[in-house]
Every structure is written in C-alpha cells, then in structure tokens.
Amino acid sequence: MSRLPFYLIVGLLIALGIGTSVHRHVQFEVPWTPGEQRQLWEIEAIVDFSALGDPVRVDLALPSHQRGYRILTENTASPGYGLSFLQDETGRRAQWSIRHAAGDQQLYYSVRMLSTDDTRTQTMPRPELRDVGWERPYDTAAAQVIERAWARSADPYTFARELIRDFSEERQGENARLLLTQFERTQLLVRLLNQAGVHAREVSGLLLEDGRRRQSLTQWLQVYEDEQSWALFNPATGGQGQPENLLLWESGDRAVLEVQGGTNSRVTFSMLSRNQPAAAAVRNQLAGDSLLNFSIHSLPLEEQALFQTILLIPIGALVVVFLRILVGVKTSGTFMPVLIALAFIQTTLLTGLIGFLMIVAMGLVIRNYLSYLNLLLVARVSAVIITVIAIISIFAVLSYRMGLNAGLTITFFPMIILAWTIERMSILWEEEGPKEVLIQGGGSLITAVLAYLAMNNPWIRHITFNFLGVQLILMALILLLGNYTGYRLLELRRFKPATED
Incomplete structure (x- = not known):
C-alpha cells in the first residue's frame, strides 16, 4: 500500500503548524520566548477651553495603529458630555457634545500604546494637489524659490529637502524671508510643494519622552514620491525620516482640535513609559480582536490557566510515544505517566515522587489482602479507590500536623489512575512476579519524570499556550513515530552476543 497519502498528511500538519505559528508571531507580535519585555506608553491629552454658555461641540484628532506603535486601550473622562468616536478617510476623532456649558472646561483622553517591532510603512492615502493662489508680490517670490530648489533636486524627496534648506537661517534669501512674513513655515512648504506638483501634507506628531508633562504636538512635513511611498521631513532642519520616538497623532490634513461654542482652546499632553511582560501586553493588545474572540485568550483567566495545563498533555504524550516505541521502556498503563x-507539576517533583511511592506501596499491601477475599473486579477496584482516598487523606493530615505544607499538594494525584495502577501492578505481581512489577513501575516513574521535565519547561509552556499550531506539529511527530516498525533501543542488547562473535 502506498504511504504517499500518509506522508502528505504529515507534511500538511507540519506546514499548517509552522505557518499558523509564524503568522501569529508576525501579525500579532506574540513573542517566541517567555520573559520578553515590551515598552508601554501611557499618554494623556487634556483639552482646555472656556465655554460661552451655548451648545458645545469639541473634535479631537486621535492616533491610530501605525509603524512602531499599537493601541491597547483608550479611555475618556468628560462628565456631562456626550461622546462618540468617529472614523473616516482622514482618520479617527473623538467628538464631545453638550447642550449647555459655561466657564472653564476640561476634557480628558488617555491611551495606552504598545511599542512594537513592526517597521512596515503605514499606508496613507495620498493627498490631492491643491490649487495655490498667490497675491503679489508673493507669487513672484514663490516661483523663484521653487525654481532655485528644483534645479538642485532630482526627485520629490530631494526637492523637499532643498526647499526646506532654502528657508533655513544659513541659506534664507530675500524671497524666503518675504514669504515667511505672510505664511507659517510648514503650511508654506506644503503650498510650494503642491505648486511644484509634489503631493504633500502637514501632519502632527508627539515626541515621546518619559515623564514629560504639558507637551504640545510638533509639525512635520509628509512628502509622497508616488501613490504609496512617502517620507517625513522636519520642516525646521530638513531632516528626512521618522524618529523612533515620534507618534503620529494627526495625519489627515485636518485640525487637531476644533471647538464650537468655546474660546481659548488648547490641548496638552503628558506621557509615562513603563515596561510590561510581552505576553501580557499581547493579551491586552488583542483583547478586543474579533479573530481572537474565538480563541483560548478570550476566556476568563481561570479557564485560560486550566487550558495552559491541558495543552501540555500532547508534550507528555510525545515523550511517552518516544520512550515506548523507540527506546522500548515498559510502563504500567499507556498514558498513566502523563497524568502522574x-x-x-502541581506538587513539585520531590514531593510528588515521595507521595507517589508511598501511596503505591501502601496500596499494594492493602490490595494483597483484598486478593484473599475473592472479590469481583468492580468491587475490588472500588475498594482500592476508597483505600487510595483514605491514604491520601491520612498523608495530608499528618503533613499538616507536622508543619509540612508541601504534603497537602498530594491531593492533586489522580485517584482513579492510582487505583488502577495499584490493581494492574498487583495482578502483574501475581502473574509475572516482582521483577516485572519493578520493571514496569520503574519505567512508568522514569517516563513520568521525563514528561514532567519537558512539560514544566517555561519555554515549552509558553510555546504550547501561545502558538496553538504547535499542536499540529506534535500530531505530525506522533504519527511519524507511530509508523516506526524497527527495533527498540533496549532490544538491541539481545544482539550483543552476535556482535561479540
């Protein structure tokens, strides 16, 4: 029979597992290793204005997901005001409204931004070229400034850079000084670029510095080379590129703050930086994601902790399959070592080993007595279960009385599995002798310890819980091991005399 379909299924499982894991790391920025730290910025915007006693409407531009930063949560404080979050092609805005307000007013907006490793350029619609009209003598000055910068440039970016430098103090000519008396620098640069056929707009950004208060937005020049490619320029220095600590707050070519029904309006910003574990930051980041709402991370924390343990079982199963099929270790029960x-994991290794050996040893003694009663199987196993519960209870009470709190964790042992283990070992003792009991019991204990070391590894716990595609890879590996029909490592000793001859 052809094994091609089998290997195709295995290959498909591995490809899906790796693909979904890589996608989760790249798209949602879930870290590969535990303990990674991410920088978190808490930013607060305060809107101050004086209301005139009439209806008031306040529009504030809001940041969005962008290169290097992603929004986790955002909140507002505006007693008595109605609030709506609006979004259109120009960006996101918060709109407060109230029927009557008088006197000094304060509105608060706070956002938590996660620093990310995403370096992809944010896609923004290219602004349309504006019809620029100049009055005399500014039209002549603008034409001469454009002509001078155009001659020293080769593309939109170099033209913008040369144009900005012509307005610097070192190279500022009479034409530039004349234009600056009538227009604000950034708006003037946008007008000149548009007149030269270069698409550009003015954007507002916030320079993030830890612990700063009452900061204002800074103005930047966004210049397009084509419909998709753009670059930021500092209108004061001509420097090209977006600084790492620059958060673009408004990029839709609209006012950052618009107040109707009030005067003397302004917005100031305060910010604070702190580090947070990457796993927690990602959970907060994706808490409202519609795709994630169908995953384990959408469950309450108690259920998430439960699944974090459940998802370790395939790791233990892989260890059991490897030891039984390739190594040839005999165990009492197929997957009893995984449950042990x-x-x-709950009791710690040393406490668990001592408790397991004591329970099984005392259980075998009591089970040996029950064998003389000639009970039916169901009744005998039920009696062993009750015996195991009694033994665990006595050990827990004695440990507590002796001040050994670690002994209380012995209650985490699976009582039904322990009862069946005692029953199987007792039958094996009667049929095969104590040697076989020691072989299978020792094999079960070794397998359980190795499975514990694998399942309790922080890196493995992190990977299995945050990358569910790993479960597909584990399935593929188990299928491959299940296809093995060769000799086990422990069976090779039978051929030792042949090698000696």
Whole structure:
C-alpha cells in the first residue's frame, strides 16, 4: 500500500503548524520566548477651553495603529458630555457634545500604546494637489524659490529637502524671508510643494519622552514620491525620516482640535513609559480582536490557566510515544505517566515522587489482602479507590500536623489512575512476579519524570499556550513515530552476543 497519502498528511500538519505559528508571531507580535519585555506608553491629552454658555461641540484628532506603535486601550473622562468616536478617510476623532456649558472646561483622553517591532510603512492615502493662489508680490517670490530648489533636486524627496534648506537661517534669501512674513513655515512648504506638483501634507506628531508633562504636538512635513511611498521631513532642519520616538497623532490634513461654542482652546499632553511582560501586553493588545474572540485568550483567566495545563498533555504524550516505541521502556498503563507528570507539576517533583511511592506501596499491601477475599473486579477496584482516598487523606493530615505544607499538594494525584495502577501492578505481581512489577513501575516513574521535565519547561509552556499550531506539529511527530516498525533501543542488547562473535 502506498504511504504517499500518509506522508502528505504529515507534511500538511507540519506546514499548517509552522505557518499558523509564524503568522501569529508576525501579525500579532506574540513573542517566541517567555520573559520578553515590551515598552508601554501611557499618554494623556487634556483639552482646555472656556465655554460661552451655548451648545458645545469639541473634535479631537486621535492616533491610530501605525509603524512602531499599537493601541491597547483608550479611555475618556468628560462628565456631562456626550461622546462618540468617529472614523473616516482622514482618520479617527473623538467628538464631545453638550447642550449647555459655561466657564472653564476640561476634557480628558488617555491611551495606552504598545511599542512594537513592526517597521512596515503605514499606508496613507495620498493627498490631492491643491490649487495655490498667490497675491503679489508673493507669487513672484514663490516661483523663484521653487525654481532655485528644483534645479538642485532630482526627485520629490530631494526637492523637499532643498526647499526646506532654502528657508533655513544659513541659506534664507530675500524671497524666503518675504514669504515667511505672510505664511507659517510648514503650511508654506506644503503650498510650494503642491505648486511644484509634489503631493504633500502637514501632519502632527508627539515626541515621546518619559515623564514629560504639558507637551504640545510638533509639525512635520509628509512628502509622497508616488501613490504609496512617502517620507517625513522636519520642516525646521530638513531632516528626512521618522524618529523612533515620534507618534503620529494627526495625519489627515485636518485640525487637531476644533471647538464650537468655546474660546481659548488648547490641548496638552503628558506621557509615562513603563515596561510590561510581552505576553501580557499581547493579551491586552488583542483583547478586543474579533479573530481572537474565538480563541483560548478570550476566556476568563481561570479557564485560560486550566487550558495552559491541558495543552501540555500532547508534550507528555510525545515523550511517552518516544520512550515506548523507540527506546522500548515498559510502563504500567499507556498514558498513566502523563497524568502522574501533571500531578508532579502541581506538587513539585520531590514531593510528588515521595507521595507517589508511598501511596503505591501502601496500596499494594492493602490490595494483597483484598486478593484473599475473592472479590469481583468492580468491587475490588472500588475498594482500592476508597483505600487510595483514605491514604491520601491520612498523608495530608499528618503533613499538616507536622508543619509540612508541601504534603497537602498530594491531593492533586489522580485517584482513579492510582487505583488502577495499584490493581494492574498487583495482578502483574501475581502473574509475572516482582521483577516485572519493578520493571514496569520503574519505567512508568522514569517516563513520568521525563514528561514532567519537558512539560514544566517555561519555554515549552509558553510555546504550547501561545502558538496553538504547535499542536499540529506534535500530531505530525506522533504519527511519524507511530509508523516506526524497527527495533527498540533496549532490544538491541539481545544482539550483543552476535556482535561479540
């Protein structure tokens, strides 16, 4: 029979597992390793104005997801005001409204931004070229400034850079000084670029510095080379590129703050930086994501903790399959070691080993007595279960009385599995002798310890919980191991005499 379909299924599982894991890392920025730290910015905008006693409407531009920064949460404080979040092609805005307000007013907006490693350029619609009209003598001055910068440039970016330098103090000529007496620098540069056929707009950004208060937005020049490619320029220095600590606050070529029904309006910003574990930051980042609402991360924290343990079981199963199929270790029960390993995670390894050996040893003694009663299987196993519960209870009470709180965790052992383990070992003792009991019992204990070491590894716990595609890879590996029909490592000792001859 052809094995091609089998290997295609295995390859598909591995490809899906790797693909979904890589996509989750790249798209949602879930870290590969535990303990990574991410920088978190808490930014507060305060809007101050004086209301005139009439209806008031306040529009404030809001930031959006962009290169290097992603919004986690945002909140507002505006007692008595109605609030709406609006979004159109120009960007996001918060709109407060009230029927009557008088005197000094303060509105608050706060946002938590996560610093990310995303370096992809944000896609923004290219602004249309504006019809620029100049009055005399500014039309002549503008034409001469454009002509001079155009001759020393080769593309929109170099033209913008040369144009900005012509307005610097070192190279500022009479034409530039004349234009600056009538127009604000950034708006003037946009007008000149548009007249030269270069698409450009004025954008507002916030320079992030830890612990700064009452900061204002700075103006930047966004110049387009084509419909998709753009670059930021500092209108004061001509420097090209977006600084790492620059958060673009308004990029839709609209006013940052618009107040109707009030005067003396202004907006100031305060900011604070702190570090947060990457895993927690990603959970906050994706808490409202519609795709994630169908995943484990949308569950309450208690259920998430439960699934974090459940998702470790395939790791233990892989260890059992490897040891039984390739190594040839004999165990008492197929996956009993995995459940014992789960108990070890709760009790710690040393406490779990001592408790497991004591329970099984005392259980075998009591089970040996029950064998003389000639009970039916169901009744005998039920009696063993009750015995195991009694043994665990006695050990827990004695540990507490002796001040050994670690002994209380022995209650995490799976009682039904322990009862069946005692039953199987007792039957094996009667049929095969104590040697086989020691072989299978020791193999089960070794397998449980190795499974515990694998399942309790912080890196493995992080990967299995945050990248569900790993489960597909584990399935593929188990299928490949299940296809193995060769000799086990422990069976090779049978051929030792042949090698000696």
